[in-house]
Amino acid sequence: MxxxxxxxxxxxxxxxxxxxxxxxxxxxxxxxxxxxxxxxxxxxxxxxxxxxxxxxxxxxxxxxxxxxxxxxxxxxxxxxxxxxxxxxxxxxxxxxxxxxxxxxxxxxxxxxxxxxxxxxxxxxxxxxxxxxxxxxxxxxxxxxxxxxxxxxxxxxxxxxxxxxxxxxxxxxxxxxxxxxxxxxxxxxxxxxxxxxHPNQVSKAPQESQWAKFKLGLDYLMTQAFLRYLICIALFLNFIFAVINVGLPYIVVEHLHLGNVTLGILNSADALGMLIGNLVISVSPELRHLAKILTITMIIIGTGLMGVGTLLMVAFDKLMVQLVGSLMLFSVGMSLAFMNTPFGIYMQKTVPTELMGRVSSTEMSLNMMSISLGTVFYSFIFQLIPNGSVFIVSGIILVAVTGLTMPSFMHIQMPTSDQDPKRADLQHR
CATH class of the missing domain: 1.20.1250.20 (MFS general substrate transporter like domains)
Incomplete structure (x- = not known):
C-alpha cells in the first residue's frame, strides 16, 4: 500500500x-x-x-x-x-x-x-x-x-x-x-x-539464533560501501571521544576557564547539529552522498585541529568562548550532515526484512567504539593534557578520509522513486 x-x-x-x-x-x-x-x-x-x-x-x-x-x-x-x-x-x-x-x-x-x-x-x-x-x-x-x-x-x-x-x-x-x-x-x-514486508515467524524454527543473525552479516559482507560507512562511523565515534573527554578536562581542570565556558562550547556543538538537521529537512533530496561525507569529515577534522590550536595558544576566556564556539558549531553541523545521510542511506538500501539485524549490528559496534574511545582518550589526556591531542586526532581523521573516500566518490543516494534493492545491487 x-x-x-x-x-x-x-x-x-x-x-x-x-x-x-x-x-x-x-x-x-x-x-x-x-x-x-x-x-x-x-x-x-x-x-x-x-x-x-x-x-x-x-x-x-x-x-x-x-x-x-x-x-x-x-x-x-x-x-x-x-x-x-x-x-x-x-x-x-x-x-x-x-x-x-x-x-x-x-x-x-x-x-x-x-x-x-x-x-x-x-x-x-x-x-x-x-x-x-x-x-x-x-x-x-x-x-x-x-x-x-x-x-x-x-x-x-x-x-x-x-x-x-x-x-x-x-x-x-x-x-x-x-x-x-x-x-x-x-x-x-x-x-x-x-x-x-510483513514480518512472519521464521518458517525454519529449528534454525539457531546465530544462523538467523548471520544472514544480516552475510548481507553486509556483500555491500562494500555500507561496510565502509559503518567502519567510518566507528572510527569517527572513537575519534570524537577526544571532545567528550578532552574538552571538560582541559577547559575546566587544565586551563581553569570554568564550567560556563565548557557549557557554552558544548551548547555550540549541539546547536550546530540542530541547525544542520533543520537545513537537511528543508533541502532537496541529498544525492552526492560520498562527496557530502568527504566534505563533512574534512571539516570535522579541521575543526578538531582548530580547537586544539586554540586551547594551546589562547588562554583568554572570551576568545576561547567565541572562537571555540564557532569551531564546534561547524563540527556539530558537519556531524548532522554525516549522521543523518548515513541513516537515510541505510533505510533506502537495506532490505526491510534484514534491517533489524543490520541496524542492531551497527548500533552495537558504535556503542563499543564510543566506550573504547572514552577509555583511550582518558588515558591519553592523563599523559598529554593539552590541545595537541585534538590536533593529532584531526590530522588522522583528514588523512583517513583522503586515503579511503576517493574510491567511493561515485556513490550516490538512491532517489525516492528508485527501487532500494536494485539501487543496492548497483553498489556491490
Whole structure:
C-alpha cells in the first residue's frame, strides 16, 4: 500500500513530537538520577554508570534483538518495549526509596539494564519501520527533523533539570519520565504502520539464533560501501571521544576557564547539529552522498585541529568562548550532515526484512567504539593534557578520509522513486 504525502507528513509530526518529549524527559531523568546517586553514594561513578551498563547490555542483546526485529511486526515490538519501560520505571519508583546510601545502586542498576535492553529493541525496531511510517520521499524529512528534535532536547534539558532538581527533588523526575513514556505510547497507538514486508515467524524454527543473525552479516559482507560507512562511523565515534573527554578536562581542570565556558562550547556543538538537521529537512533530496561525507569529515577534522590550536595558544576566556564556539558549531553541523545521510542511506538500501539485524549490528559496534574511545582518550589526556591531542586526532581523521573516500566518490543516494534493492545491487 502506497503511503500518501499527507499521511507521511502527519506521521513525521507525530514521530518528531514523541521523540522530543521522550528525549527531553529522558535526559532530564538521567541528569537527576546522576545527582541523586552522587548525593546518596558519594561516588564519582554515579554519572558514569550508564556508560558502563549500556555497552554491556547492547553487546549481550546484539543477536536476539536483531532477530526479534526482523521476525515480528514492528508496531507490536515498539508497543511492548514502551510498556516494559513503563512497568520497570513504576517498580523502580516504588522500591528505590527503600534503599539508602550505596544500596540505591541495586534497584538503579536493575532498572537501567531493563531500560537499555528495551531502548535497544525500540531503536532497532524504529529503524526497521521507517518504510512503514512514511513514503520514500519523506525519509529525509523524518530523519532530519527527528534528529533536530533530539538535539534541541539534549541541548536544553540539562539546564532545566539542574534548576528543577534543587526545587522539586528526584521523585518528581520519575513522574516526568513516566508521563513521557505514557504520552509516547499514546502517540504510537495513533500511528499507522504499513507493513511493506510483513514480518512472519521464521518458517525454519529449528534454525539457531546465530544462523538467523548471520544472514544480516552475510548481507553486509556483500555491500562494500555500507561496510565502509559503518567502519567510518566507528572510527569517527572513537575519534570524537577526544571532545567528550578532552574538552571538560582541559577547559575546566587544565586551563581553569570554568564550567560556563565548557557549557557554552558544548551548547555550540549541539546547536550546530540542530541547525544542520533543520537545513537537511528543508533541502532537496541529498544525492552526492560520498562527496557530502568527504566534505563533512574534512571539516570535522579541521575543526578538531582548530580547537586544539586554540586551547594551546589562547588562554583568554572570551576568545576561547567565541572562537571555540564557532569551531564546534561547524563540527556539530558537519556531524548532522554525516549522521543523518548515513541513516537515510541505510533505510533506502537495506532490505526491510534484514534491517533489524543490520541496524542492531551497527548500533552495537558504535556503542563499543564510543566506550573504547572514552577509555583511550582518558588515558591519553592523563599523559598529554593539552590541545595537541585534538590536533593529532584531526590530522588522522583528514588523512583517513583522503586515503579511503576517493574510491567511493561515485556513490550516490538512491532517489525516492528508485527501487532500494536494485539501487543496492548497483553498489556491490
Amino acid at each position: 502506497e503511503i500518501s504525502d499527507h499521511e507521511s507528513n502527519m506521521q513525521v509530526l507525530k514521530d518528531v513530537s514523541s521523540n522530543f518529549i521522550s528525549t527531553f524527559c529522558g535526559d532530564m531523568f538521567s541528569f537527576a538520577l546522576g545527582l541523586m546517586l552522587l548525593r546518596a553514594t558519594g561516588m564519582s561513578l554515579s554519572f558514569g554508570l550508564s556508560m558502563i551498563i549500556m555497552p554491556i547490555v547492547t553487546l549481550i542483546g546484539l543477536v536476539p534483538i536483531g532477530n526479534v526485529v526482523d521476525t515480528y511486526p514492528h508496531e507490536r515490538i515498539l508497543i511492548i518495549s514502551l510498556v516494559v519501560r513503563i512497568v520497570a520505571l513504576s517498580v523502580y519508583a516504588a522500591t528505590v526509596g527503600r534503599f539508602t546510601g550505596v544500596g540505591k545502586l541495586i534497584p538503579t542498576i536493575g532498572c537501567l539494564i531493563i531500560n537499555y535492553a528495551s531502548v535497544n529493541l525500540s531503536n532497532s525496531g524504529y529503524l526497521a519501520s521507517v518504510h512503514e511510517l512514511v513514503n520514500d520521499a519523506h525519509i529525509q524529512k523524518l530523519n532530519s527533523l527527528s534528529q533536530s528534535s533530539a538535539s534541541f532536547a539534549s541541548t536544553f534539558s540539562p539546564i532545566v533539570a539542574a534548576g528543577l532538581y534543587a526545587l522539586v527533588g528526584f521523585n518528581l523526575f520519575i513522574i516526568f519520565q513516566l508521563m513521557a513514556h505514557l504520552i509516547a505510547l499514546g502517540i504510537l497507538l495513533t500511528m499507522n504502520l504499513h507493513y511493506v
